[in-house]
Amino acid sequence: MPRRTRAESQARTRELLLATARELFLRDGYHATSLEKVADTAGFSKGAVYSNFRTKDELCEEVIAQVRGEHVQAVAALFGAGGELAESLKAFDVWAENTIGDPGWTLLEAEFAIHAARRAPDVRERVAQGAREAAGVLTALLRAELDRAPRELPLPVEELAEAILALGIGLGLRRAVDPELSSRPLGDLIRLLLD
Numbered sequence: 001m002p003r004r005t006r007a008e009s010q011a012r013t014r015e016l017l018l019a020t021a022r023e024l025f026l027r028d029g030y031h032a033t034s035l036e037k038v039a040d041t042a043g044f045s046k047g048a049v050y051s052n053f054r055t056k057d058e059l060c061e062e063v064i065a066q067v068r069g070e071h072v073q074a075v076a077a078l079f080g081a082g083g084e085l086a087e088s089l090k091a092f093d094v095w096a097e098n099t100i101g102d103p104g105w106t107l108l109e110a111e112f113a114i115h116a117a118r119r120a121p122d123v124r125e126r127v128a129q130g131a132r133e134a135a136g137v138l139t140a141l142l143r144a145e146l147d148r149a150p151r152e153l154p155l156p157v158e159e160l161a162e163a164i165l166a167l168g169i170g171l172g173l174r175r176a177v178d179p180e181l182s183s184r185p186l187g188d189l190i191r192l193l194l195d
Contacts, residue, residue: 021059089187106176154193
């Protein structure tokens with residue numbers, strides 16, 4: 001087996017650090033996860049962490065972007081398959097029940113957003129941009145549905161996307177605290193607004 005190049009070894013180290021950070025941030029939260037803990041758990045020195053990520057904020061931003069990206073892709077796949085809206089919403093209900101309110105992801109997003117808003121103004125804009133991008137994907141999905149089946153909406157499509165995203169975030173926070181709460185209202189609201 002050929003030996004890895006330096007660049008391949010660096011990429012592998014970064015990948016392992018990111019995977020370890022993801023596990024720790026999702027399990028323990030932002031504040032409880034130190035860079036030392038990430039390094040130790042991954043089997044590297046703290047210097048290896050700093051050679052790949054300038055700060056803990058940068059590492060956490062990458063983890064959140066990775067998880068958020070996976071969720072956005074999953075929702076886009078549910079609605080972007082070109083099927084009937086009713087079928088897409090049934091699949092969305094299943095996804096929402098299994099995903100919205102996941103304590104690791106939901107609480108990490110909330111904790112990091114509060115951290116950025118209160119203590120890291122340089123990070124705040126990037127956190128806000130990530131939310132704007134998620135709303136943009138939702139806006140595009142709504143526009144695609146309107147192109148497929150034109151109808152009047154009670155709000156402009158951008159506002160509707162923001163409202164759905166805000167409801168999803170709020171419902172996620174509530175479900176992280178009260179897992180017995182159903183995610184169904186989110187799908188029902190989309191049905192109500194699009195029917």
